[in-house]
Amino acid sequence: MxxxxxxxxxxxxxxxxxxxxxxxxxxxxxxxxxxQRISRLTRWPNNLLIVVLDTLAVRLVFPLAAVGAAYMASKNGWGLLNLVSL
CATH class of the missing domain: 1.20.5 (Single alpha-helices involved in coiled-coils or other helix-helix interfaces)
Known part of the structure; x- marks a missing residue:
């Protein structure tokens, strides 16, 4: 499943x-x-465009930021696993 x-x-x-x-x-x-002062035909496409841009940001920017943060942590010896020698 x-x-x-x-x-x-x-x-x-x-x-x-x-x-x-x-x-x-x-x-x-x-x-x-x-x-409503602004019609649905004006509001909804604008709001859906915001949803599309947000989705692109989440799918593209955040994974890159996570990889960058992991690289910086590894390079600088940050994190709990760097304190333990395995």
């Missing part, structure tokens, strides 16, 4: 994202508390 989840991780994330997006869009349309 774990292999199936890992193999389909992107599709599972996309499914959850689209499900939550659909529920929130319906909620906004049904239970709006006040009229």
């Amino acid at each position: 774990t292999d199936t989840l890992l193999a389909n991780e992107s599709l599972i994330r996309l499914g959850f994202f689209l499900s939550v997006l659909t529920v929130m869009a319906a909620w906004e349309a049904i239970a709006a508390r006040h009229p």
Whole structure:
């Protein structure tokens, strides 16, 4: 089961994202508390663009930052495993 989840991780994330997006869009349309000054046709594409940029940042920048931090820790002898000789 774990292999199936890992193999389909992107599709599972996309499914959850689209499900939550659909529920929130319906909620906004049904239970709006006040009229919007900016139309949905303007807001939603802008907000989805922010989601795309955030996803790219998480997928590209954070792995590189983790590798850079691990390299710096290894180079400077930081971390608990550097205190123990194996």
